[in-house]
Amino acid sequence: MILFENVTKTYPRTTRPALDDVSLEISRGEFAFVVGTSGSGKSTMMQLVMKEQDVTSGRILVAGRDFDRLPERKVPALRREIGCVFQDFRLLPNKTVFQNVAYALQVLGTSRSRIRQTVPETLELVGLAGMEKRLPHQLSGGEQQRVAIARAFVNRPPVLLADEPTGNLDPETSLGIVQLLDRINRTGTTVVMATHDTVTVDAMRKRVIRLDHGVLVSDLEAGDYDTGSIPRVRLEEALAPAVATQPEVADGYDDGAPAAYAPSAGDGDGDDTDDEAASLPPIGRDADQPRQRGGMFRRRKPVLTNDR
Numbered sequence: 218m219i220l221f222e223n224v225t226k227t228y229p230r231t232t233r234p235a236l237d238d239v240s241l242e243i244s245r246g247e248f249a250f251v252v253g254t255s256g257s258g259k260s261t262m263m264q265l266v267m268k269e270q271d272v273t274s275g276r277i278l279v280a281g282r283d284f285d286r287l288p289e290r291k292v293p294a295l296r297r298e299i300g301c302v303f304q305d306f307r308l309l310p311n312k313t314v315f316q317n318v319a320y321a322l323q324v325l326g327t328s329r330s331r332i333r334q335t336v337p338e339t340l341e342l343v344g345l346a347g348m349e350k351r352l353p354h355q356l357s358g359g360e361q362q363r364v365a366i367a368r369a370f371v372n373r374p375p376v377l378l379a380d381e382p383t384g385n386l387d388p389e390t391s392l393g394i395v396q397l398l399d400r401i402n403r404t405g406t407t408v409v410m411a412t413h414d415t416v417t418v419d420a421m422r423k424r425v426i427r428l429d430h431g432v433l434v435s436d437l438e439a440g441d442y443d444t445g446s447i448p449r450v451r452l453e454e455a456l457a458p459a460v461a462t463q464p465e466v467a468d469g470y471d472d473g474a475p476a477a478y479a480p481s482a483g484d485g486d487g488d489d490t491d492d493e494a495a496s497l498p499p500i501g502r503d504a505d506q507p508r509q510r511g512g513m514f515r516r517r518k519p520v521l522t523n524d525r
């Protein structure tokens with residue numbers, strides 16, 4: 218669904234790359250957090266997926282589209298397949314909740330009858346039934362973010378990107394927002410969320426992709442925010458040895474057993490993940506179940522998570 222191959226992004230008039238040789242794969246139906254300190258490249262990654270920025274080198278495929286071969290005129294169609302949610306909600310202040318969500322369909326040319334049906338359904342899904350006529354300033358921050366999520370999801374995009382969606386919310390509200398994104402993920406939409414939010418990441422036990430100064434330093438199946446106990450394995454180190462010679466490394470869990478990393482076998486055709494669909498686990502799988510495919514790291518033993 219989302220594939221980065223050796224992606225480097227260096228902004229004009231900067232010397233250091235915002236993303237530095239990043240390779241990863243996020244399969245259809247996955248939920249992945251992207252974490253890292255401020256300036257580590259999270260937003261840059263999101264903007265590259267949206268094609269709001271272009272790579273300096275490397276290759277990106279999203280929803281079956283190879284960005285190297287995507288003409289400018291086809292970028293709007295790509296963006297229709299990617300819903301976006303931001304920290305600052307970005308609602309239209311003079312439009313009601315219903316109008317804000319409906320607007321996303323109107324610009325796509327959706328019929329009025331379809332809008333009348335779909336918008337209430339989506340507002341119900343995000344927990345805002347009965348609030349259709351309110352203006353954004355009459356809502357709490359968490360409610361405003363729910364409107365933004367409804368707007369991003371109302372046309373049922375296959376991918377939903379959320380860039381710091383809980384950055385302006387208190388911890389309890391944040392958890393509700395991430396649980397809503399989880400619910401959306403369970404409908405089959407791939408969700409990628411960039412965040413600093415330790416508490417929600419730890420609570421969700423989802424895939425955690427960590428960036429540090431633009432470098433992908435770890436990619437955990439069902440991790441928590443603080444990955445200090447997990448060995449950092451650079452991609453080239455993980456990809457270099459054959460499976461038979463892979464090293465065993467302590468995994469930081471107190472179970473006496475080592476973890477070993479090996480590269481995903483890949484399907485060898487270098488295209489997007491379509492051929493993988495058949496092998497994907499069912500949507501809504503337990504987060505503690507290891508992924509069978511996807512990602513450039515693959516754990517060879519189930520990930521054990523701490524009891525909380």
Ligand SMILES: Nc1ncnc2c1ncn2[C@@H]1O[C@H](COP(=O)(O)OP(=O)(O)OP(=O)(O)O)[C@@H](O)[C@H]1O
Binds near residue numbers: 257
């Ligand atoms: N438009 C731009 N022009 C130049 N440099 C940029 C631009 N956007 C981001 N950068 C730089 O790229 C690096 C990565 O920034 P990015 O916004 O992707 O990080 P981030 O992890 O999302 O940070 P934050 O959590 O603070 O939003 C930073 O050093 C930043 O200064």
